Amino acid sequence: MLSIAAFALCAPLRAAASEHGGEKSEEKGLAIGDIITEHISDSYWWHITTWSERHISVYLPVIVRSDNGGWHVFSSKHLAHGEPYEGFRIAEKGAKHEGKVVAVNAAGEAYRPWDISITKNALALMINSAIMLAIFLSVARWYRRRPKNSTPSKFVCAVEMFVMDVEEEIVRTSIGKDYKRYSPYLLTAFFFILINNVMGIIPIFPGGANTTGNIAITCVLALCTMVAVNLFGNREYWREIFWPDVPLLLKAPIPLMPLIEFFGVITKPFALMIRLLANIFAGHTVILAFTLLIFITAKLSVGIFAGMTFFSIVLSLIMNCLELLVAYIQAYVFTLLSAVFIGLSRPEHHVAKKQG
Amino acid sequence: MSLLTPDFGLLFWMLVNFLIVFGLLAKFGFPVITRMVNERRDHISKSLQAAEEAAKKLENVRQESLAILDEARVQQTGIIKKAIADGEQIVRSAQQKAAEETEKQLEAARRSIELQKEKALSEINAQVALLSVDIAEKILHRQLDDRARQESxxxxxxEEAENIRRKRSHKR
Structure with missing residues (x-):
């Protein structure tokens, strides 16, 4: 999403942009795939824009631990142009660990060190987390300070509306009886995903990082749901997995059904992970592609260029609106499914019979 | 493809971030908000109930006051009606009395006039009788010298006497 602002700014400087987009872009045209990949994948620095062939970027700390046990912390600025620094460099295109920091061992082979660098996505996560904490802690503080019969401000009302909507419509209806135990986790997941999604759509600096379209992030979220489902699942839940109500032959000599059920334990969070990733990832890709249409057609005749620019702006406008919807829907779906899985992990005896 | 292989560093930061956010919000954020909202909801519903009761009471009071007003109005009309009737009665009786009085006075006047008239008539009759006797005496003295004249x-x-008598009876 960064690109929308970035490219709008540097329309006359296509050459510079393309040079940055992929070092190996051909002279003729833009390396569309490279540009899109660069903008939706993680990076050691946060490229803001390119102005008069100068890259304006926020360089972030690289934190790596080499094989000989020493921690190295330095700015990614030293690695920005491909040269090595303190024995580390960024693997070039086509090599193993492409785009990641690698070190060279005694045998002269590049290897991946322990790398907990604060990358673009890590920084975006921190910013978004800070925003989220600011929103909800300030609202909570308002509630703690004011007597219950004072009128909340519009902001507090809006936050309250979202929170109560999620709690009433998703958490309580899906989990039932003791939903209160899970509602903090599900609310956190919902707003974490929502804020990250929305920030991803905003094209300028603090936004624009493709956090929820990154597998590491959706993986952690899905793992958290998996823990919440399985750690607090009751006996009935585990019995349904390892000794379900099916004919004996399906579970006695070869544990066929238990195997399938157990597989389900893993596929459920896996589906959560992939669904969120794919939706956000695809949204970012499509908006970028529409935006890049302007620069692809710039080489063609003026008429086509103008027409396609208009077309592209309209389409990316529509896509941005759609993505805003998707941002909410995906947060909703992730939370709803997590709540449903949690609800299923606490079956009661008679309910279990019906579902079985 | 690196897009589908989670990066360890990002996994680490995500886990740290998410757990911090979750920890803080689960302790100081969401439960406070939801609890307060629920408390306020209870408060509002209680207040609404109280307000409804108050409105009901107020309505009762209003009804009572209306009833009192109605009663007062009925009494008022009754009083006014009675007053009007009384007044009319007084006027009527006064008129009646006055009419009776007038009638009585008229009757008395009529009776006295009648009396006077009869008196005057009898006086006139007496006078006429005296006069006619006088006249008759004089005429008789002058004309009744011979026998024929006396008879006629x-x-x-x-004849005259007869006429007079008839006339009188006629008048009566």
Whole structure:
């Protein structure tokens, strides 16, 4: 999403942009795939824009631990142009660990060190987390300070509306009886995903990082749901997995059904992970592609260029609106499914019979 | 493809971030908000109930006051009606009395007039009788020298007397 602002700014400087987009872009045209990949994948620095062939970027700390046990912390600025620094460099295109920091061992082979660098996505996560904490802690503080019969401000009302909507419509209806135990986790997941999604759509600096379209992030979220489902699942839940109500032959000599059920334990969070990733990832890709249409057609005749620019702006406008919807829907779906899985992990005896 | 292989560093930061956010919000954020909202909801519903009761009471009071007003209005009309009737009664009785009085006075006046009239008539009758006797005496003295005249006169007199009597009876 960064690109929308970035490219709008540097329309006359296509050459510079393309040079940055992929070092190996051909002279003729833009390396569309490279540009899109660069903008939706993680990076050691946060490229803001390119102005008069100068890259304006926020360089972030690289934190790596080499094989000989020493921690190295330095700015990614030293690695920005491909040269090595303190024995580390960024693997070039086509090599193993492409785009990641690698070190060279005694045998002269590049290897991946322990790398907990604060990358673009890590920084975006921190910013978004800070925003989220600011929103909800300030609202909570308002509630703690004011007597219950004072009128909340519009902001507090809006936050309250979202929170109560999620709690009433998703958490309580899906989990039932003791939903209160899970509602903090599900609310956190919902707003974490929502804020990250929305920030991803905003094209300028603090936004624009493709956090929820990154597998590491959706993986952690899905793992958290998996823990919440399985750690607090009751006996009935585990019995349904390892000794379900099916004919004996399906579970006695070869544990066929238990195997399938157990597989389900893993596929459920896996589906959560992939669904969120794919939706956000695809949204970012499509908006970028529409935006890049302007620069692809710039080489063609003026008429086509103008027409396609208009077309592209309209389409990316529509896509941005759609993505805003998707941002909410995906947060909703992730939370709803997590709540449903949690609800299923606490079956009661008679309910279990019906579902079985 | 690196897009589908989670990066360890990002996994680490995500886990740290998410757990911090979750920890803080689960302790200080969401439960506070939801609890307060629920408390406020209870408060509002209680207040609404109280307000409804108050409105009901107020309605009762209003009804009562209306009833009192109605009653007062009925009494008022009753009083006014009675007053009007009384007034009319007084006027009517006064008129009646006055009419009776007038009638009485008129009757008395009529009776006295009648009396006077009869008195005057009888006086006139007496006078007429005296006069006619006087006249008759004089006429008789002058004309009744001979026998023939005496007879015709007597006849004439008788006739006249007869006429007078008839006239009188006629008048009556």
């Amino acid at each position: 006169f007597a006849l004439q007199m008788a």
